[in-house]
Amino acid sequence: xxxxxxxxxxxxxxPVLLIFSVFILLRGHYxxxxxxxxxxxxxxxxxxxxxxxxxxxxxxLIKIHPGFLMPLGLLVAFLSGISPMIIADMxxxxxxxxxxxxxxxxxxxxxxxxxxxxxxxxxxxxxTIIFTISxxx
Amino acid sequence: MINDIILLPLVVxxxxxxxxxxxxxxxxxxxTFSVCANVIALGVAVYVFMFVYNNGTQTVQSGNWDAPFGIxxxxxxxxxxxxxxxxxxxxxxxxxxxxxxINARLRFGYFSVFHxxxxxxxxxxxxxxxxxxxxxxxIIIISSFVLISIGGEKNQLEGAVKYFALNFFASMxxxxxxxxxxxxxxxxxxxxxxxxxxxxxxxxxxxICAVLFLVGFGIKSAIFPLYFWLPASYHTxxxxxxxxxxxxxxxxxVYALIRVFTxxxxxxxxxxxxxxxxxxxxIFSGGIGALIQTNIKKVFMYFIICHIGFMIGGLxxxxxxxxxxxxxxxxxxxxxxxxxxLMSGLIYRIKSNFNMKKIGGLYANYPKLSLLMAIPLFSxxxxxxxxxxxxxxxxxxxxxDAQQYWFFGALIFGSLITLVVIAKLWSEVFWKDxxxxxxxxxxxxxxxxxxxxxxxxxxPITFLTFVTLxxxxxxxxxxxLSQRIASELMNNQLYIDAVFKx
Numbered sequence: 001x002x003x004x005x006x007x008x009x010x011x012x013x014x015p016v017l018l019i020f021s022v023f024i025l026l027r028g029h030y031x032x033x034x035x036x037x038x039x040x041x042x043x044x045x046x047x048x049x050x051x052x053x054x055x056x057x058x059x060x061l062i063k064i065h066p067g068f069l070m071p072l073g074l075l076v077a078f079l080s081g082i083s084p085m086i087i088a089d090m091x092x093x094x095x096x097x098x099x100x101x102x103x104x105x106x107x108x109x110x111x112x113x114x115x116x117x118x119x120x121x122x123x124x125x126x127x128t129i130i131f132t133i134s135x136x137x
Numbered sequence: 138m139i140n141d142i143i144l145l146p147l148v149v150x151x152x153x154x155x156x157x158x159x160x161x162x163x164x165x166x167x168x169t170f171s172v173c174a175n176v177i178a179l180g181v182a183v184y185v186f187m188f189v190y191n192n193g194t195q196t197v198q199s200g201n202w203d204a205p206f207g208i209x210x211x212x213x214x215x216x217x218x219x220x221x222x223x224x225x226x227x228x229x230x231x232x233x234x235x236x237x238x239i240n241a242r243l244r245f246g247y248f249s250v251f252h253x254x255x256x257x258x259x260x261x262x263x264x265x266x267x268x269x270x271x272x273x274x275x276i277i278i279i280s281s282f283v284l285i286s287i288g289g290e291k292n293q294l295e296g297a298v299k300y301f302a303l304n305f306f307a308s309m310x311x312x313x314x315x316x317x318x319x320x321x322x323x324x325x326x327x328x329x330x331x332x333x334x335x336x337x338x339x340x341x342x343x344x345i346c347a348v349l350f351l352v353g354f355g356i357k358s359a360i361f362p363l364y365f366w367l368p369a370s371y372h373t374x375x376x377x378x379x380x381x382x383x384x385x386x387x388x389x390x391v392y393a394l395i396r397v398f399t400x401x402x403x404x405x406x407x408x409x410x411x412x413x414x415x416x417x418x419x420i421f422s423g424g425i426g427a428l429i430q431t432n433i434k435k436v437f438m439y440f441i442i443c444h445i446g447f448m449i450g451g452l453x454x455x456x457x458x459x460x461x462x463x464x465x466x467x468x469x470x471x472x473x474x475x476x477x478x479l480m481s482g483l484i485y486r487i488k489s490n491f492n493m494k495k496i497g498g499l500y501a502n503y504p505k506l507s508l509l510m511a512i513p514l515f516s517x518x519x520x521x522x523x524x525x526x527x528x529x530x531x532x533x534x535x536x537x538d539a540q541q542y543w544f545f546g547a548l549i550f551g552s553l554i555t556l557v558v559i560a561k562l563w564s565e566v567f568w569k570d571x572x573x574x575x576x577x578x579x580x581x582x583x584x585x586x587x588x589x590x591x592x593x594x595x596x597p598i599t600f601l602t603f604v605t606l607x608x609x610x611x612x613x614x615x616x617x618l619s620q621r622i623a624s625e626l627m628n629n630q631l632y633i634d635a636v637f638k639x
Contacts, residue, residue: 067161070158071155071156071158071159074155074158075155078151078152078155082148084201085141085144090201091141091197091198091199091200091201092141092144092148092197092199092200093199093200094199094200094201095200
């Protein structure tokens with residue numbers, strides 16, 4: 001599907017969608033959103049880019065294999081889960097929050113890092129699935 | 138931190154599987170790492186077991202939300218024992234996997250998923266929240282589905298589809314039962330449910346809910362008439378995978394039944410009789426099934442079903458002696474069933490066949506290995522003083538006390554039929570001369586393997602055999618442990634107090 005319109009649009013849509021996905025990720029703790037939805041939006045951004053410019057160019061753009069994001073995200077989520085045990089002597093998965101909320105980003109705490117982990121896993125898993133299917137088709 | 142000790146088995150397995158995912162393509166590294174990881178996990182499990190043994194039931198309120206609002210993890214004696222057994226089986230299977238599963242299969246993240254499976258098993262044993270139990274069951278199903286279908290052979294996928302369909306169905310029934318239960322008592326914490334369910338006035342609905350749980354867990358633990366998925370699927374993956382499935386997956390169902398029927402649904406004569414009736418039918422159908430099979434793996438599979446009946450029936454008797462027998466049998470069964478499937482893998486490596494009619498002469502060629510394999514087989518039958526003998530005494534005594542003569546008969550029948558089938562297997566596989574068949578040319582036979590690989594093949598079997606011998610000869614320790622677990626289970630106020638101690 002190499003149309004000029006889609007290709008020109010995708011070069012703008014990719015960064016916009018990525019920023020939007022980060023926005024959804026950060027919004028997620030008390031409002032609708034979060035790591036899962038944010039990750040899906042980010043994955044859509046790359047899939048749209050792959051539609052417009054071809055899979056090869058998108059892979060060059062991403063640089064690393066999307067499958068690598070899965071263990072990375074799991075590790076982030078895992079560390080955020082056990083950090084209360086190590087740092088604060090609290091039970092596992094206790095929410096630790098650092099000070100006052102920062103403008104734009106919001107309150108920083110272990111749930112945020114858990115959501116970032118989910119975000120990475122979702123991007124990794126969905127891109128791996130979609131890339132594998134489109135390569136074999 | 139000190140209270141979080143019971144969560145260590147979960148944390149280490151999750152960590153190991155994440156690390157293994159980072160080294161996705163490096164199969165040799167994964168082999169070494171997985172074995173080392175399982176040694177560490179075994180150490181952790183022993184530590185947790187000793188801690189719970191000395192200090193009594195431990196609880197962790199995850200997220201620092203007090204019970205019944207957060208998810209509680211409860212490490213009582215039963216959970217700690219099962220975590221220890223999982224670690225022992227996990228170590229044996231992991232060592233066996235390094236040589237018996239071909240690299241083409243290992244390359245698809247076999248070890249990573251294997252650790253996820255162990256994570257799910259440990260989680261299911263340790264959780265004190267019934268919805269969380271469902272979540273751990275899902276983790277177990279998803280990882281076992283990957284393990285059963287890795288390799289993608291035709292018959293393997295056929296087995297995997299049956300396995301997945303029926304286990305998924307069981308999960309749906311389990312979820313329905315959860316919905317009904319939540320509607321009745323408005324809580325998901327098992328200790329809280331246990332307190333509140335007695336006040337529910339609509340007893341019929343409670344009974345229906347209990348039967349739904351029985352069906353859901355019954356499919357998973359392969360009791361009559363819901364066991365058909367098991368013989369259709371367990372023989373298709375490599376022996377190492379079959380071993381972990383046989384040793385632990387069906388036993389998780391039994392564990393869930395024990396937990397639910399000693400903590401939540403109590404004092405119901407109808408349910409107890411239903412459990413005993415199902416147990417009798419399970420023993421009978423499993424035994425008959427084992428009698429007519431000629432494939433070694435299938436024989437062992439029907440034994441799984443047959444011996445699940447012993448445990449379900451003991452649970453139905455619901456006396457302290459019977460529960461102690463069930464726990465002892467569970468300990469014996471996890472080790473022995475894992476070992477049986479590892480042995481079937483070894484026999485396949487020696488003879489390139491699973492069919493009893495086509496193999497023979499094992500004793501003439503490998504007398505020492507044969508003697509090694511004789512110990513688990515004799516333990517399975519329950520020849521004194523090996524491990525299968527002791528729990529059966531408790532079960533038989535309990536069935537006499539409760540005047541359940543049908544179950545008594547079924548126990549004797551089950552033991553006898555095990556004896557007959559093992560005798561047949563022994564004479565066919567070990568004593569008979571090797572029949573003249575064509576051996577496949579491209580097959581790595583056991584005697585062509587390197588010494589190191591041979592050692593890795595035999596070591597896990599020897600290890601589990603020694604554990605079995607300990608269970609048999611150190612029966613006093615295991616019996617004390619089982620009685621302690623049984624008294625904890627029968628007196629469920631202890632469990633409730635541990636959860637609500639704050």
